Amino acid sequence: MAKQFDQISDDLAAFIAAQHMFFVGSAAQDGRVNISPKGMDSLRVLGPNRIIWRNLTGSGNETAGHLASVNRMTLMWCGFEVRPMVLRTYGSAHTLHPRDAEFADLNTHFPPSHGARQIYDLSIDLVQTSCGYAVPFMDYAGERDVLAKWADDKGPEGIKAYWATRNTQTIDGFDTHIDGPKP
Template sequence: MAKQFPHLDDAHQKFINEQHMFFVGSAGVEGRVNISPKGMDSLRILGPNRIVWMNLTGSGNETAGHLLEVNRMTLMWCSFTTRPLILRTFGAAKTLHAGDDGWDELAGHFPNHRSARQIYDLSIDLVQTSCGYAVPFMEFQSDRDTMQKWVDGKSDGDIRAYWVEKNQQTIDGKPTGVPV
């Protein structure tokens, strides 16, 4: 049975910190809903109603485009081990790019990553847990090194050129606001 909370309590925060991946959901006013898996060392809980996560370069940039229209975001974690549990945080998010006020402060919470494209700052207005009884057991082996290898083979200019080519529009053709 689902339970709702006004903020992340200590047990919620512990659960989130134990997970190796999370999912982000966003949608614009019209068009496709996006759900994207995220990993690496890219998420920080800054308080019971605040989460920030660093978005690294990828093949798409849906969340950024959606947040230009509607600032709602959902983050979700699933337990693939031990007790079955799904935890979701709902709220309003804002996007920060390198050079924006607040970027340096928030980026300081993460390892330096040359392909950091945005930081999303989520203000949580609802936390929900549910059973997760149908989520399979899976074993974590390791983080992938594919992203780091890709970045290591690129100059900063190459990464920006990739943003121009692949990250300027959502799949629905809407702007993402990524600076180049």
Template sequence: MAKQFPALDEAHRKFIEEQHLFFTGTAGPEGRVNISPKGMDSLRVLGPNRILWMNLTGSGNETAGHLLEANRMTLMWCSFTTRPLILRAYGFARTVQPGDTDWADLAAHFPAHRSARQIFDVTVDMVQTSCGYAVPFMDYREERDTMQKWVDGKSDEEIRAYWAERNQTTIDGKPTGVAD
């Protein structure tokens, strides 16, 4: 049975911190809905109604483009172990780019990562838990090192060139705000 809450409580926060994987969901007023799996050490719960997510370089940049048009975001976690549970945090997000005045303060919450494109500062206005009875059991083995190897093989200039080539527009052709 789904339950709704106005904010994250300590049990929600503990559950989030135990998960190795989360999903993000965004959509502009038109076009495709984007749902992406995320991992690595890229998420922080700062309070009952605030979550930071550091977005690292990827093949697309849908979230940033969607937030320029509609600042809605949903984050979701699933338990793949023991107690079945799905937790969703619904809210509104603002995009912070490298070079923005509050970038350094927000980035200080995370390990330094050369391919950090944006930080999404999420204001949570509703939390919902549901059973997760149909979510399969899966065992966590380890983090992938593919992203870090890719970054280590590139100069800062090459990473920025990749953003310019692959991350400036969404798959629907909308701008993402990534600087040239």
């Protein structure tokens, strides 16, 4: 039942825009595979083969470390509310940090946040849909505001201090480059 495409159609872009949550998958050559749920209005489809998503500061920073080692990423959406579909996009992503020139321009696509840690600019080489018939119905009850309040309370300097102590390496010890490129 799976169908594959070389780009995101308008119909699939509308499906993505209607979802409140998506999942990010990444892995280095060795170590653990990371699958992480994302939300908070952090993703934009910018073209048929381009997606950007803004990664907010959290407890781990696996995706950045994985992409520094092996540049591949999978994004997945599930139709929990109406349309029974699972959509995956596969590709490679360019990691942008707040210190990078392109970051500020891409960050304008999203609501303001002190916790903005990276923006991933994903080049898509494969799009796949599958039926989603086994995905349960779930009702959307709203966004959580805990992470936004946490970031606001920390402020920009507190966020940078948090990065230095909690976000410089993955759980497998890969460098995330949050504090700058290594010589």
